[in-house]
Amino acid sequence: MTDDYNFAYLDEETKRMIRRAILKGVAIPGYQVPFASREMPMPYGWGTGGVQVTAACLTPEDRLKVIDQGADDTTNAVSIRKFFHRTAGVDTTEATAEATIIQTRHRIPETPLAEGQILVFQVPIPEPLRFLEPRETETRKMHELEEYGLMHVKLYEDIARHGRIATAYAYPVLVEDRYVMDPSPIPKFDNPKLDDNPAILLFGAGREQRIYALPPYTKVVSLDFEDHPFEPSKADHDCDLCGASDTYLDEVITDDRGGRMFVCSDTDHCRTRRAAGHAGRLGAVA
Amino acid sequence: MQTDRMSGSLSGGFADPARDAARAFRAVLEAMARPGTIHAMAGALPPGPCSPAAGAVLLTLADRTTPVHLAPSHDRPELRDWIAFHTGAPIVAAEGATFALGDWPGLQPLDRFAVGLPDYPDRSATLIVEMPALEPAGARLTGPGIRDAAWLSLPEVAAFAANRALFPLGFDTILTAGDRLAALPRTTRVEAA
Numbered sequence: 001m002t003d004d005y006n007f008a009y010l011d012e013e014t015k016r017m018i019r020r021a022i023l024k025g026v027a028i029p030g031y032q033v034p035f036a037s038r039e040m041p042m043p044y045g046w047g048t049g050g051v052q053v054t055a056a057c058l059t060p061e062d063r064l065k066v067i068d069q070g071a072d073d074t075t076n077a078v079s080i081r082k083f084f085h086r087t088a089g090v091d092t093t094e095a096t097a098e099a100t101i102i103q104t105r106h107r108i109p110e111t112p113l114a115e116g117q118i119l120v121f122q123v124p125i126p127e128p129l130r131f132l133e134p135r136e137t138e139t140r141k142m143h144e145l146e147e148y149g150l151m152h153v154k155l156y157e158d159i160a161r162h163g164r165i166a167t168a169y170a171y172p173v174l175v176e177d178r179y180v181m182d183p184s185p186i187p188k189f190d191n192p193k194l195d196d197n198p199a200i201l202l203f204g205a206g207r208e209q210r211i212y213a214l215p216p217y218t219k220v221v222s223l224d225f226e227d228h229p230f231e232p233s234k235a236d237h238d239c240d241l242c243g244a245s246d247t248y249l250d251e252v253i254t255d256d257r258g259g260r261m262f263v264c265s266d267t268d269h270c271r272t273r274r275a276a277g278h279a280g281r282l283g284a285v286a
Numbered sequence: 287m288q289t290d291r292m293s294g295s296l297s298g299g300f301a302d303p304a305r306d307a308a309r310a311f312r313a314v315l316e317a318m319a320r321p322g323t324i325h326a327m328a329g330a331l332p333p334g335p336c337s338p339a340a341g342a343v344l345l346t347l348a349d350r351t352t353p354v355h356l357a358p359s360h361d362r363p364e365l366r367d368w369i370a371f372h373t374g375a376p377i378v379a380a381e382g383a384t385f386a387l388g389d390w391p392g393l394q395p396l397d398r399f400a401v402g403l404p405d406y407p408d409r410s411a412t413l414i415v416e417m418p419a420l421e422p423a424g425a426r427l428t429g430p431g432i433r434d435a436a437w438l439s440l441p442e443v444a445a446f447a448a449n450r451a452l453f454p455l456g457f458d459t460i461l462t463a464g465d466r467l468a469a470l471p472r473t474t475r476v477e478a479a
Contacts, residue, residue, distance in 0.1 A: 007304035016349050019311045020384075023347075024408040026318050027458045027471035029430050033408045057315065059308045115320075144405040176430055176473065178454060198433075200319045215319040215431035215471075 008055040008088040014038055018056035018211070022202060025213035030175030031143070032126050032210040040206065041083075046076055047105055048206030050122035051083070054103045057118055057202070058084065063091045065099035070107040070248070070265035077105075094268050106169070108190040110247050110269040113199035115216065121184040123205035126212065128172045128182040148180045151223060159228055168233065174221045181212065181220075189232045189248045194220040237262040241283035242273035295367035298331035300345055310346040314460065317469035322427045322436025324420050327467040333364035339462035340387055340414050344373055347412075348385055353378040355399075357388020359416070387414045390441035396449075399457050407454040410472075415441065417463040429474040437479060438468055446476040 006012065014036075021035040040048040058064070066081045068074040072094040080103060081092045093099050096111040103120040113119060125131075129139045132150045142148065151172055158166045171188035175181050183194055184203060194201065194214060201214040214220060224230035235249040240261040247269060249262040261282055264270035274283060300306035306329040313325040332341030348354055354375045356365065369375055380386060380398035393399075393413060402410035417439070424439040425446075440446060440461075449456045449472055456472030470476070 007308065012304060012307065013349055015307070015311075016347055017351070019315075020347055020352070021408070022315065023318050023412070023458070024410070026315065026431075027473065028407050028454050029473065031407060031454060034406075057308075057312065059312050060305050061309075140405045200315070213319075215473075217433045218430040 005087045007060070008058045008084065010038065010052065010055045014052075015056045018052055021211045022053065022056060022213060025202070025211050026200070026215050028179075029214055029218050030173075030179030030181040030212060032205075032212045035209055035211050037206045037209040042079070044207040045124065047080060047103065047122040049204030049208075049211070050103045050105070050120050050206075051080060051204075052206060053120045053202050053204035053211060054080075054084065054101060055088075057101060057120070058088050058090055060089060062100045063093050063098055065093050065096065065102045065268075066104075067102065067107060067109065067266075067268075068105045069250075070109070071267045073267060095272075096266075096268055106185045106187075107248070107265060108186060108193045110244075110264070110266040111272075112193075113197055115198045117199040119197075119199050119201050121186075121201065121203045123182070123184045123203050123208070123210070125170075126182055126203065126205040126208050126210040128170075128180050143179060146178070148174075151180055152225075155223060155225070159225070165224065165228060165230075171230075172223050174223060175214065176219050180223070181214075183220075187234075187248055188222065188230075189234045191220075191222045191230070192232055196220075235262050238280055239264045239270060239273075239283075240280045242270045242278045243280035243283070244270070244273055244278070294333060294364060295371045298333070298341065298368060299372045300329050300342075303345075306342075307346045310342045313467060314343060314346065314469065317460070317467055318431075318458070318471055320431045320436075321429065321470050321474045322422065322432060322438045322468065324422060324438075324466050324468045326465060327462070328465045332368050333362070335362075335416070336360055336365050336368075336387065337416055337462045338465045339467045340416055340460075341368075343414055343460055343462065343467070344369060344375070344385065344387070348373040348375040350374040350376070352384035353382050355380045355383035355386040355388075355411075357386065357392030359389040359392035360387050383411050385412050385414060387416070389416045396445055396457070401449075401452055401455040401457055404455070407456075410455065411457045413457055413459045415459055415461050417441065417461050420461060420463045420466050420468050424479060426477045426479045427470070427474050428477075431471070432474070438470070440470070440476065443476050443478045446470060446474070450475055
């Protein structure tokens with residue numbers, strides 16, 4: 001750990017401002033709290049919002065895990081993990097169950113979360129209505145009045161055009177029967193994990209300067225219609241490495257003759273399963 | 287006398303501000319996210335009658351940008367000096383307060399405090415209520431953050447039930463006793479047990 005920075009990089013005044021925003025977010029589940037997002041030593045889109053939320057929550061005793069699309073070993077995840085190891089001196093881990101804070105880009109780990117854990121989502125566009133209504137003044141009014149008809153029209157048009165709701169990620173949810181919320185671009189496969197989760201779920205959007213939250217055991221419902229109920233979906237395969245049939249899969253092209261394999265997007269979950277003796281179509285037992 | 291008062295206000299802050307504030311915030315976050323749970327909140331030694339837990343909340347969350355209201359029970363020169371030195375927060379009337387500190391009778395009437403705006407419900411006050419003790423018994427709590435139900439010793443039920451009815455508007459409450467802390471966000475449904 002370096003002493004050249006304040007603990008967890010951010011100055012104390014900034015952390016207080018972020019901490020106040022997080023607490024209001026927790027008190028109003030699904031409502032986007034504006035905050036004075038700072039420039040971070042990484043570009044927008046690389047998790048500046050998540051990093052600021054993580055920095056405000058970290059204690060010296062925490063064990064941090066960072067994933068990017070489920071993987072612990074991608075550039076973004078490795079960089080953020082090293083960043084906090086260096087500026088906060090915290091231990092890091094790749095094991096979901098051992099982590100106290102997990103920062104994630106676009107996945108919820110397969111291993112169920114527990115009380116005492118915090119999951120921090122990196123959010124590009126926090127406003128679920130933004131692509132339907134570009135004006136912030138209007139979307140704010142729509143949230144105030146619970147005027148969410150436009151979102152249902154959008155989902156209905158999906159059905160009219162494609163025969164089903166075509167939204168596959170960033171699938172909108174209704175929180176505690178009040179606020180429609182963007183769960184960040186997680187696959188809709190992960191949406192059911194938002195509901196009644198024992199962990200604290202925090203969302204940080206750096207460029208858009210918004211923080212929102214889901215306290216534990218909060219009611220989160222994916223929007224749908226009676227005759228077109230919400231369906232979490234995944235590739236119709238088993239993991240080729242660990243054989244899991246219940247995990248979210250990445251499709252990997254293996255050659256230029258149409259060869260492909262499907263593997264767990266959650267690298268920690270897949271490795272743990274292989275270590276326990278599970279093997280898929282192409283996987284040798286680790 | 288004046289010198290004593292001043293030197294008293296200079297001590298009692300966090301020994302290791304960044305790390306102590308980080309630990310204190312996590313306690314507040316866990317308390318606010320899990321209404322009814324009681325957490326240790328140490329590290330601050332404010333002048334009486336302010337409890338160590340309430341002092342730590344102020345050190346962690348209050349600064350020049352967050353006006354603080356002191357109820358009559360807590361409006362003492364020593365505490366004003368301590369807050370001024372350690373946080374820089376201006377002391378204001380109830381109507382303009384981001385944080386309000388006091389015992390339950392001193393904080394009445396509650397309708398003076400900001401409950402947020404319909405389009406910005408986050409612009410609401412957070413009450414720091416000093417209690418004689420905190421027990422996981424008394425009023426029954428349900429709502430976000432609570433798996434089935436939780437119980438917490440509250441100063442009264444009706445005021446919190448009325449606050450819940452304002453949702454998404456409303457104030458949020460942190461309850462402190464000695465070095466212990468619990469919280470009650472506006473979402474919690476409160477019933478007499």
